[in-house]
Amino acid sequence: MTVHDEPPPRIVAPSAPVLHGLLAEYDDAATLLAAARRVREAGLERWDTFTPFPVHGIDQAMGIRSTVLPWLVFAAGVTGCLVGLLLQYWTNAVDYAWIVSGKPFWSLPANVPIAFALAVLSSALTAFFGMLVLNNLPHPWHPIDLEKRFARSTIDRFFLLIEAADPRFDSVQTRAILDETGPVLVDVVHEDTASPFRTPRAVIHGLVVLLVAALVPFGLLAQARATKSRTPPIHLVRDMDAQPTVKAQQAFPRFADGRGARPAVGGTVAREDQLDEHLTRGTIRGAASRVFPPTVAADRANMGAGRRAFDTYCVPCHGYVGNGDGMVAQRAEALAQGIWVPPTNLNQDHLRRQPVGQLFLSVSDGIRTMPAYGPLVPIEDRWRIIMYVRALQRRSSATIADVPAAERKALE
Amino acid sequence: MTATPVSPYQGRPGGENVFARITENVARIAEAPRPPPAWYVAFGISVALLLIFISNLALVAWFGVGLWGTMHPVAWGFPIVNFVFWIGIGHAGTLISAILYLLRQDWRTAISRFAEAMTVFALVCAVVFPGIHVGRPWVSYWMLPYPNQMGMWPQFRSPLEWDLFAVGTYATVSVMFWYLGMVPDFATLRNRAAGPVRRVAYGIAAMGWRGSSRQWHRYERAYLLLAALATPLVLSVHSVVAFDFATSQLPGWHSTIFPPYFVAGAIFGGFAMVVTLVVPARQFFGLASLIQIRHLELMNKIILATGMLVGYAYAMEFFIAWYSGVTFEQFAFVNRAFGPYAWAYWTMILCNLAAPQVFWWKAARTNVWVSLAVGIIVNVGMWFERFVIICTSLSRDFLPSSWGYFVPTAYDYLTLAGSFGLFFTLFLLFCRYLPMVAMAEVKATQPSARVR
Known part of the structure; x- marks a missing residue:
């Protein structure tokens, strides 16, 4: 045109x-x-x-x-x-x-x-x-x-x-x-x-050369994608691929003191130094305690709190009276998948004879398939749960002699 | 030259007919040997702010986003507030160019070029923020669907991915729309150019446009099609930005009113920005005969109307919080108005609801300085709206242990101020070198252009 x-x-x-x-x-x-x-x-x-x-x-x-x-x-x-x-x-x-x-x-x-x-x-x-x-x-x-x-x-x-x-x-x-x-x-x-004003031929040639040259980087990229290389990839920004690493027990110049191992924060004390052995581990000089810690008195308030905690954490498996027939256990039995380990009946004789310290340790650290409740339940509450478990055990083996004399007549 | 230099922009434009006068009025600004002193002052400030912006972005890229106050639980902070603010500003441009074009509102021709330019520059400011907010801007391209050695693809059902496509499309269409409108005006500047540099520069930009009627036919059709495409786009873009919030489960964000509420707010804020830019430009560059008080009044009416829409949305959020019976929602809104961010909330209410009410009076609507003041106030209010939405909801997580309070750092403030530097630098260059008013469009609306 x-x-x-x-x-x-x-x-x-x-x-x-x-x-x-x-x-x-x-x-x-x-x-x-x-x-x-x-x-x-x-x-x-x-x-x-x-x-x-x-x-x-x-x-x-x-x-x-x-x-x-x-x-x-x-x-x-x-x-x-x-x-x-x-x-x-x-x-x-x-x-x-x-x-x-x-x-x-x-x-x-x-x-x-x-x-x-x-x-x-x-x-x-x-x-x-x-x-x-x-x-x-x-x-x-x-x-x-x-x-x-x-x-x-x-x-x-x-x-x-x-x-x-x-x-x-x-x-x-x-x-x-x-x-x-x-x-x-x-x-x-x-x-x-x-x-005279026409697009100079040199400009057109230059543009063509530029256009071809512009394809070279893409060609190099395609080549890099299609071939294997032993040299590490080029990282323009190294992100976290290259970062100073602390090797254990070795010098590390990035820290002001030049040590790789960091000293404890000021005021830190070893955990064991602070522990009341009886309260936290249920032992006295390494042996399981047969008595409750002095801070957890056997009174109605602690017993009530123990019952509430037991009803919250223990009942789903062990059942309300501790016979090992909680809803989870019943459901698992009904499914009959053959992989279920039934929860322990707490009212067995060997558990009645166990020291309270050992029961406390089982609750705190877990035992067999039961997980540890130490991280979940406050320490005093765990003792109160044991107190309530003792009451349940007493109840399941009770004789007429356990009933106060005043009430005995009503039962007879 | 006379002893007292007269600004080349003032005085009646010469020309034997109305078309020549319109051309003279607009083209003399780009052709003047040097801009007015006020331009240099404004440009100096803008470039200084732009340098602050660039250096702040460089610092954040180098040291990481820890320089900002953005910290859990307020993980979005200033960058996203600024992103939504700028993207909202951009909406008035397309609204004026596309929707008012389809509605045959001839008054738009006087301000459409301004508004389109503003849109493009606001989008430039907006896209910077998500880019830097990702923390490692050099891998922002990971958002794009490209075959990679990880064998992974983007998650297309994420609103943040929708944002990329919606904002990317919007930016592309806005630039094309703006440029397409300028092609005939570039041809005018090319034909008037005194020196070879200008003739070649404007000539390249005009692409050899000569105003052939066969070309005008396809040009007008293309313009109409772009307008028709941009209209649903402008409504969808801020809806998608609103989805970033509305599809989350956070009280105060999880709300179906968000998309229309955001669109209304965007038009509100965008028109306020157009007024803020148009008033000084028409005063300094002698465009009062083209950008008339009538146009200003119409824009102010739109500001009043969209301001009421935004006010309705504020009220409706409270109503739904109460009516839904959702405790968390109720807490979120009571906390918004009376919690630790009450100062921001009431600033927003004052700026966005109270200030535009002066436009009920014609004297206020037709006063350039009142319009300018309200325009600035509304922009402040719209920035606070985004701040309130983002910070109040994020700072009160579901768990009181996860509550926090967002404290911006100096880098936050400087980056925000710097983004205005970028915006105004671009805008001032636009005022200096590009046709500020769509000459061909204004000519076509003159009575003597309507022939049969």
């Missing part, structure tokens, strides 16, 4: 100017509109108007057919949406199935925002670049640029150009048509053969 597409002619000597077309100038949009109708009626095809703003109605006056752009944009939108859905489906449900909050791998509503964004993105890119391509932009040089007056086409003047390449173009007749339409001026536009 333009001279730019043709090989630039080599000018040796000034030659006769080649006619490009006729350019008419108008000072208002209404005259241009009427002129456009007139030119269209004359059956001309290769012509155009130039206006500082989109003149409404000129599309019909010139007979411009509606652009295909909206269909391109629609197709791009549908494609973008489908690509978005496929991308999410394949990456999150197939190739790397993400487990998110126990939801199914493919749950459409959560994938809508990204599919929508990609649909809009691809259609917007198509609208923008589609417009440029359809409009033959960028379009740096055009013969009418040589007309000084044409600079006002983007300011306040209206122009109409009929190209000499039009089959019906006739320099006399066509000019007569234009003269009838009331232009400010009609001018002859020549092909731009004299202007």
